Each structure stands twice: as C-alpha cells, then as structure tokens.
Amino acid sequence: MFRTIFIGLWACVATLGATYGGAYWRMHQNTAPAAEHAEKLDVRKLKPITVPVIADGVLRGYVSAEFSMVGPQADKHEHTLDPESFFLDEAFRVIYSESKIDFSDIQKADLSALTSQITANVNQRMGKNVVKETLVRNFTFVPREDMPR
Template sequence: MVLIGIWACVVTLASTFGASYWKSHHSAPAEPAAHVEKLEVKKVKPITVPIISDGMLKGYISAEFAYVVEASNTSHGSGGGAVDADSYVMDEAFRRLYADNSLDFRRIEKYDLNSLTRELTKSINQRLGAELVRETLVKSFAFVPKDDIPH
C-alpha cells in the first residue's frame, strides 16, 4: 500500500514537471509581427497671408503648419527625383486662406481649423499624386491687423 502511494506521488510529480517543462520550451507559433509605422512630423516655414476686405488691406494671417508623413516616405517622386512636400503644404495653405471668403478676420477664433487641415491634407495628396501626407497640423494661427504693424 505504501509502495502504491509512493508510486502515485512520483507519477504525479513527474507528470507535473514534464508538463511545465514542455509548456516552457514549446512556444506557440509566433504571430506575424504587426507592421509598426514610424511617423515623422515635418515643420513648414511660417506663411503670411494678406487679408483684403472691401478693396482694402485689413491685416495679415500669420500661420505656421506641420505635416505628418511615414518616415520611409519623407520624399516622394518617380525616377529618383525627390519632391519636397513642404512647398506644396505652404502653397496650398496660402491659397486656401487667401481665397477663403468664410474667413472673418474680426472673429478669427471662430475659424474652422479642423476643416482647413482636412482640406489641406486632401488637396496636397491630390497634387502629389500619392497619399504621402497623413495629417496637416496647425502650429500657430493668428490675425495681425494692419494698424498693429509698425511702418
């Protein structure tokens, strides 16, 4: 009876040790690693856009933008000719702000910056012919009245 008890204990210990050893040394099939995107924020030079209302210069919009691109797409182009997206961001931002009739310089705090950045991203990517720019960011945005500028 004692031998059967010892035998049961040895079998239990051996099976527990065997199972834990097998589990620690037998790993499950590795899942493919998810593609981790490395994003990069690129700063753009500040722009100054004149605001003209009723045929008169009222002041300037001073704005600074940045854009987010995938690090592997820091330049875009075919045939080795790289195209710098900075120029496109600055040009699109200037054009949008200059031609935007909904921009009320008297209440600049009410301007829809979310809409502006979405539209900038969309039109920049259309002009580049690829989904290069992930997002356009506003670093600063202010209206400076003409009277506040020293002559």
C-alpha cells in the same frame, strides 16, 4: 586517462546540446502571427508663412501661420518631389482665397476645416497620401491698424 576522455566528450556533448537548444528556441520563439507592420510617421516642422487678407478690395491685415505636417518617413534613396513646398503653397492658397473665414473672429471649427482642406489638397496634388494630418503650431491674425508703420 579514461576519466579525462569521458570529461572531454561530456563537455563537447553539453556544448553542442546547449547550442542546438538555444538555436531551436530562438527560431521557434515567436510562433504567433506577426502583427501588421506599423507605418513609421514623421512630424516635419514647416517654415512660417505670412498671408495678406484682402476683403472688398482693401487690405484688412495679415495672417501669420506656422504648420507641421505628419506623414510617412521619406526613404532616403527615393527621389520624389518635396511635399513641404506643395504644403506651403496649398496653405497660402487656401488662406488667401478662403472667403468664408472671418480672420478677425476665427472659430475652432474654422481651423479644423482649414487643416483638413489643406491636407486633402496636398494629397490630391501629389497623387498619393503624403500628409496624414496637418498640425497648427501658430496661427495669428494681425489687423492692418495694429501694424507698426
């Protein structure tokens, strides 16, 4: 009988000690300072847009462009303006009104300047950093002569 009571007490002490040790280890396991919270980014594929290119009062062709925007993940509970609408509007405005770019002979630097300008304009209109980067998925210029009639 003494042996049964001793084994029962020993089992209780061992269980309590293991539970306390596990909880203590779990609480003090990560004593290093926490790394900065990494911002979760989201890549959103946007609808393609077609923009007429008019130079000297004559239709030269069309630019077909498809973009993606990289920005912070939207909070589902926060009701804010949709940045995609602003993005598509700014992309159309920049491509339509940009006279420095010769779309029939587009250069790499032109696309880089174009995407950075769209990003800056959208962030300025929205009043906060909603677009971190603009990605070009497709960018094609179709001259008027090549259009099927």
